[in-house]
Amino acid sequence: GPSGDTYPVRLNSVGFLPAKAKIATIIQPCSQFEVKRLADDSTVFSGKVTGPFHQKDVNQNAWLADFSAFADTGSYYLEVPGVGRSVAFRISDDIFRFPYKTAMRAFYLWRCGTAVEGDFNGNHYAHAACHLDDAYGDYTGQKGVIRNGTGGWHDAGDYGKYTVNAGITLGTLFLAWEQFRPALENVKLNLPETAPGFPEYLEELKWETDWLLKMPYPDGSGRVSHKLTRTNFAGFIMPEDDKGKRYFTEWSSAATADFAAVMAMAARNFQPYDSVYAKKCLTAAKNSYAFLKEHPEMKPFEQGDFKTGAYKVKSDKSERLWAAAELWETTGEPAYLADFESAVPDIHPPLIDSDWDWGNVKNLALFTYVLSGRNGRNADLLNRVQKAILANADTLVAKGRRDIYGRPLAGRYYWGCNGTVARQAVNLQVANAISPNRAYTNAVVSIADHLLGRNVYDRSYVTGIGFRPPMHPHDRRSAADGIEEPWPGYLVGGGRSATNWQDKQSDYTTNEIAINWQAALVYALAGLVN
Ligand code: 9MR
């Protein structure tokens, strides 16, 4: 149990949706399984397992118990004769509401430039207003001068703020809102009212957008600073105790393009609630885009004096493509569409990527293009992109089915790969929007299952949620606040091989939290909220 034992019967300990797939992984030989009611141990469903399936990367044999056909709400456990039982779980339509809410509130708790507080599971998490001196303009031509760069979210377990990572994060979160808005509006987040009149979800996104609007150079050129950080990471201290000088760094073309894309998304999503603010976002987007058009060559970010996160992209083509797509979607201006369509042949194949993160946002560009309700698209290209999205989703479904733990990123492990697993829900849900298919949404369920307990560690990867969640994430607040349990609702990055994740505070390569993979988690859960 919670003391540290693992169970041979592994599943999403949070629970299952009545109408969706329900699969457990059993790592000891077995032939039958039963679903039992928690209250009276009565058998409500029984079936035969399939397997064994051998999986090389974890070196395990596994049997699968599929009880998708059982759809009665209630609390249950799985009993596997000769092996043992699973942890208890619920079947209910509202099963993903609490994880979704907690994961979304985690963004609020990440806020910089303000005091934050929240109660969770008997603990009170709080910090005072931080980084109120953000930041020095030395690297943007204003030596020794402080310019307003307060606000936003801390990037991760560190307190830096990085434009490129803010880009994919907000892009993913705006897309979740555009696709799942009716369900999300029904979940109260209990946030402080910092954007009166806005839906709570957008209020949180506005907090980051407000900060991002401070990242362009003050000269009006449209160039955008790559990040706002100290020259090196702070120690394990609370954010209000982090008094090291922080700087706006030099610009990069990737940051500038990501900024343009996100500001275009912000403009159309905020328009109904604050048209003046929306206009400000759109003007900023157009200005940065115009700058990029005049400077077609890539301008990489060079670390120079900095040792904080580099977020260095290999090419800025996907970011430029994304900016064109979002500006077209927001304005309908044919020039942006022409830029987008003429740039597609030039992007690195394949058209749609299974495996993508902050360094490659072309999927976001292509998804916006196909999901658009606007006219004027090139019919052949549109058709080609739609087909590529469906083929890609079919591949993800097949890979998830072949993996004993339902992980569609099958076999690939690296820094932040749990985030990529969650992000594959975007590929699947966009495919589902083009051509509704239960296999796609069930693959999203599998992703949630995997992240919440159906994995080689028999643990949830999200702090405060599910069975044996991470206790020691690489997160400065969690380390420094004197509370045993970490700040809640955060997805940790995951192993860089199939079996080397450690729940260890010092291991930033496998156990850090970060906004880009948090946004992917929110997106995955948002699609399952009823
Ligand atoms: O998520 C980033 C990962 O893809 C890179 O391999 C890694 C090393 O450059 O950096 C990760 O991002 C970190 C960033 O640089 C600083 N803040 C914490 C981020 C998550 O670990």
Ligand code: ZN
């Ligand atoms: Zn701060």
